[in-house]
Amino acid sequence: MKGRMTASTLYKEWMKMRLYWGIAFACNILVFIYIYIKTRHMFVLEHAEMVWYQVIHIHTLFYEQIKYLPLATGIVLGAAQFIPEIRNRRLRLSLHLPVRPHVLVLSYLLIGLVAVGVICFVDIFLLYLIAGIFFPVEVVVRAMLTIFPWLLAGMVSFLGTSLVVLEPEWLRKIFCLAVSCGFVWLFFQSNIPGSYTTVIGKLSLASLFFIPAIALSVFRFRNRG
């Protein structure tokens, strides 16, 4: 019974998100195709050692187009997953299923996070491939460390969007929006490659507070009748 319900929940969430997930996935792939073409073009215009100098010393981010992509992906998928739930108060139906509300919310969030996470994983893999073609391993590692906070911002923006969308009261919604924006903005405070290496653990841990905070919005949604 539980297995069937989990499968049904998974299917329902996928049905809601698949179009937007497909669009987000395609956008991410297109941006990486552009990054490949642009990086290749840099090597056509300049000697390879000059391009390396620009990337290693002047900190030219040849992958800077990715910067806000996971953020946008997280917002789109968060909205795609939860806006249909609050329309006509459909979430209340789900909350009447014989599953504990926080378990249900967690499963919804997990599905959404996996959806965002798959795109983030593809992003980091594609960057690894592109950077590995043109640059030495030191640059590849630094590039991946640099985009990691942006990817984490994508996950947090998904959680932040969920928090804002699910909150039933407008004043609190605005407050949640401010908190989410403020938190997500922490991941974009430096353009120096690799500068987040020392704090990414702390930021990841702090991000976990979003999960119980979203559960609060769901409780309030249910209790508001």
Add this chain to the structure above:
Amino acid sequence: MQQKLSRYALITLSILVMSVYLPMLYQKVFVARTGRTHLFYSPVIKKFVFREMIKDHRFLTRDETGRDLDRKTFESLMPFIYYKNMELWGLLPFEIDGQSFDKDTIKANRQVIELKPRMIADRFPQDEIYPLIESQPDQALFIFPEDRFRITDRMEFVNADRNTVDEALSCVFTDALKDAGFKFPARLIAGKGTILKPFDEGYFVVDAAGAVFHIKRVRGKPLCVRTPIPANLGIRSIRISENRRKEFYGMLLTNDGKLFLISYDNYRLIPLPVDNYNPDTMNYKLIINPLYRTAVYSDKTMIYATAMTPDYKIIAGYKRAMQRSRQTPAKVFYSACFPFFVQIKDHTSNYMTFDLVLNGWKGFIGIGISVIIYFIFVCVRRFDLKALWSDFVVIAFSGIYGLIAVAIVRPDP
């Protein structure tokens, strides 16, 4: 219970975010930024002189005895720094202590070398792959080599055109290093990976045993010198200068905060004054002119200066509280209002931070006021005081941030 925990999760998140942005906003709106103090040793009056911005772009310019100076007098007292103005004013050449100085003499004998905390090797992220520039090129300008090197268990050159290891070149340089007694891997690699310099001195590399090697590419061949710098010195960072004066290769910082110049005289170490110097927080500047060397180092609160003779014998010292460290009503209110803040950028490092910084005892004033405000709020609204004890605990630890958070994120009935 779950609902309560969820509420406190949102409150904690809000406090975190507010403690980053509210103090930042306050500082931008209410705390006037004052510039650094510029402190020099005047070769004319043999005294320290300083210039600092007080407020609204007004400057305080004085000598160490407290005598006010106008701008022109101040600049005339530092003829080696403002020699271009001296030329415009028709004051070149000038004489000090019976020696005459013209523009060319000044230009040839002045140098500034600086070590900021963010220049220290472990305080900024870097890709540890470096260009070894040809030190004796066939043309007037330097050009970048087609390869870069890394030093792991050997010295490995990676060709940029093919993005593959150049085995032949790697073997030549690895063998040269081994012959010089180098122990792999490298602990520290210091050099200037740029072609915008008057000449090339290659790299100073600290090996696994702590010995310092000087490595250059000369006519395509390796030149590896094991320097007499002691292997047990505990080197933290080296900053290369490559200045036409050719007095020293650069600056060397040890783990215990000592600073040395690496001289061209067989790599002899020249100690620099470091009383009260903290490399993690202070900018260190060595100002060289034809007559004196002045070491100036400062953090946000204090500035220290030591004047020396050309052979680095100390002749005078001076210290001063920085203008920006002075308390203002806006700063006092800031400390009282915000008991702490989360610092995300530390200007002494290129790494981001996420550290909680306490604002001192004045923070308790803000906490006390916040608790009282919440108490009144609870009484006026006739909420159950006992049920909200945990809100008071939150405010007692976070002050205004907690007050805002618990007031907005109210518990549901």
